[in-house]
Amino acid sequence: MTPVGPLFQANGVTKRFGGFTAVSGVDLTLGTGESVGVIGPNGAGKSTLLGLIVGSLRADAGTLELEGRDMSRLSLPDRVQGGIARAAQIPQTFARLTVRENLRLPAVFGARLHGAEASDWVDEVLTLTGLTDHAGAVAGELGLLSRKRLELAKAVAARPRLLLLDEIAAGLTQHEIETMIGLVKSLRSDRAIVWVEHIPFALRETCERLVVLDKGEKILDGAFATVWEDERLQSVYMGVADHAAA
Amino acid sequence: MTPRAFSAGLLILGGALAAWSAMRLDPGSLYLLSEVVVIMILAQMWNLLAGYAGQISLGHQLFVGLGGYALFLAANNTGVPIWIWLALAPVLAGALAIPLGMVVFHLKHAYFAVGMWVAAEIVAALVLKWSWTGGSAGLILRPGGESMTSNPERVIFFGLAFGLVALVVALRAFLASDTGLALLGMRDNPQAAEASGVNVRRMHLLVFVISAMGCAAAGAAYYVNALYISPSDAFQMNWLIAMMFVTVIGGLGTLTGPILGTVLFIAIREVMTNAGYSGGTYWIVIGALAVVVLLVAPRGLWPAIQDLTDYTKRKAFR
Numbered sequence: 001m002t003p004v005g006p007l008f009q010a011n012g013v014t015k016r017f018g019g020f021t022a023v024s025g026v027d028l029t030l031g032t033g034e035s036v037g038v039i040g041p042n043g044a045g046k047s048t049l050l051g052l053i054v055g056s057l058r059a060d061a062g063t064l065e066l067e068g069r070d071m072s073r074l075s076l077p078d079r080v081q082g083g084i085a086r087a088a089q090i091p092q093t094f095a096r097l098t099v100r101e102n103l104r105l106p107a108v109f110g111a112r113l114h115g116a117e118a119s120d121w122v123d124e125v126l127t128l129t130g131l132t133d134h135a136g137a138v139a140g141e142l143g144l145l146s147r148k149r150l151e152l153a154k155a156v157a158a159r160p161r162l163l164l165l166d167e168i169a170a171g172l173t174q175h176e177i178e179t180m181i182g183l184v185k186s187l188r189s190d191r192a193i194v195w196v197e198h199i200p201f202a203l204r205e206t207c208e209r210l211v212v213l214d215k216g217e218k219i220l221d222g223a224f225a226t227v228w229e230d231e232r233l234q235s236v237y238m239g240v241a242d243h244a245a246a
Numbered sequence: 247m248t249p250r251a252f253s254a255g256l257l258i259l260g261g262a263l264a265a266w267s268a269m270r271l272d273p274g275s276l277y278l279l280s281e282v283v284v285i286m287i288l289a290q291m292w293n294l295l296a297g298y299a300g301q302i303s304l305g306h307q308l309f310v311g312l313g314g315y316a317l318f319l320a321a322n323n324t325g326v327p328i329w330i331w332l333a334l335a336p337v338l339a340g341a342l343a344i345p346l347g348m349v350v351f352h353l354k355h356a357y358f359a360v361g362m363w364v365a366a367e368i369v370a371a372l373v374l375k376w377s378w379t380g381g382s383a384g385l386i387l388r389p390g391g392e393s394m395t396s397n398p399e400r401v402i403f404f405g406l407a408f409g410l411v412a413l414v415v416a417l418r419a420f421l422a423s424d425t426g427l428a429l430l431g432m433r434d435n436p437q438a439a440e441a442s443g444v445n446v447r448r449m450h451l452l453v454f455v456i457s458a459m460g461c462a463a464a465g466a467a468y469y470v471n472a473l474y475i476s477p478s479d480a481f482q483m484n485w486l487i488a489m490m491f492v493t494v495i496g497g498l499g500t501l502t503g504p505i506l507g508t509v510l511f512i513a514i515r516e517v518m519t520n521a522g523y524s525g526g527t528y529w530i531v532i533g534a535l536a537v538v539v540l541l542v543a544p545r546g547l548w549p550a551i552q553d554l555t556d557y558t559k560r561k562a563f564r
Contacts, residue, residue, distance in 0.1 A: 105442040
């Protein structure tokens with residue numbers, strides 16, 4: 001059974017904090033196997049947008065659909081079970097549990113696997129994310145790269161159809177970033193990925209499409225190379241248009 | 247030894263010890279030991295909610311009183327044997343805990359703690375004022391309207407002691423299950439648990455209901471032994487203080503901690519009372535002990551002992 005229409009569709013997603021509009025009427029459509037990079041200056045609403053999609057934040061307006069199912073009113077755990085997972089900017093790991101136990105939780109409660117089926121899937125995710133050697137280690141004692149990998153592995157273990165990555169490469173060395181890029185590439189085939197990151201070459205390597213957010217609004221969305229060359233992108237980052245007028 | 251064999255062994259050994267004690271010991275000792283076991287069960291239940299689910303309740307005396315009153319009212323007004331009501335009292339408390347939990351879990355942290363306290367005070371005040379609950383005079387246990395013909399302490403002690411062993415075995419199995427893992431994950435990081443698909447609210451409610459049922463069962467058994475119940479006794483803050491004290495001293499978030507804490511608590515109380523210190527003097531010593539333990543070993547005595555034995559083991563290998 002092939003689903004008709006896109007895998008994921010967001011329409012007019014809006015979030016206000018008091019009088020400040022953090023995300024304003026953003027539309028986003030994704031197909032299976034598609035990877036989209038999201039860039040924009042600090043405060044553009046990138047992380048907020050991911051929070052609204054995964055459900056850790058409640059949208060004030062707009063709708064979200066995954067595989068034709070309305071996700072707008074679902075709670076965070078229900079959306080995770082429904083096929084959306086996010087690797088957070090600051091690793092949200094279970095400090096006193098082992099790496100294996102950290103992954104068993106999303107495998108059981110997110111992907112709804114049981115018993116040996118869940119164990120096999122956890123082993124697979126451990127191999128995929130290069131954490132096999134750390135499987136028995138307590139998460140609180142891991143280094144930064146391992147904790148970032150574990151955060152990504154937890155999101156993958158929930159078997160999402162839509163995987164949201166929030167600055168998973170930030171703070172890593174060049175070599176470590178390349179490891180992360182390899183990892184993301186290996187995950188692309190049967191899901192959609194939205195990757196928020198400040199590191200252009202990481203997105204260029206993994207995403208065929210690029211979205212630019214500025215002041216909560218989506219100002220560009222298209223093929224990576226086209227958007228990258230667009231002068232509006234330059235003005236957002238250089239502040240040419242705004243500051244020239246001021 | 248497999249965990250299953252260990253559990254079975256613990257159950258058989260605990261059951262045998264409980265049965266032997268119930269048959270051989272004198273009624274006075276059994277009454278005291280019953281109280282010890284009651285506090286161990288209460289502490290284990292409070293610990294499940296506070297130490298594992300991270301929800302500090304200041305109102306768990308509510309469930310002790312509810313269990314006791316449910317049993318007395320049901321037994322006195324019907325001809326059904328009290329053993330059946332002993333089994334049903336926790337079910338009733340659990341059923342009441344569901345709507346209560348749905349309300350109080352809207353409150354967070356300190357507000358939850360105080361909200362539970364308020365709930366307990368409201369119920370205590372109602373029981374005190376209503377005439378059908380016996381008012382401030384309380385109730386005497388008269389199953390089917392007739393006086394008790396024999397003292398129940400032997401059967402009650404066996405039930406309580408075996409219940410405690412079964413409870414510890416069940417909690418061990420629970421914590422080793424996937425649901426238990428979710429609880430441990432929530433303790434570490436509730437946001438991450440939600441992001442893993444765990445319904446944290448539902449888990450909190452589940453643990454809340456279990457702890458309410460356990461407290462009600464222990465409370466019902468305790469007051470059957472006492473043959474008399476009154477609002478000022480059944481809903482008293484001292485139940486809560488005992489649960490909290492023994493758990494925090496023994497080790498919050500461990501299964502052995504509450505057991506160890508209860509032994510200390512009762513030992514101090516009995517030694518001081520026998521030495522002639524009157525009334526509540528022992529609370530001063532217990533309070534001082536709590537302060538010292540929290541300063542020296544903030545995680546409680548049992549984790550401190552574990553660290554110590556780990557340390558000596560490591561030294562021995564060097």
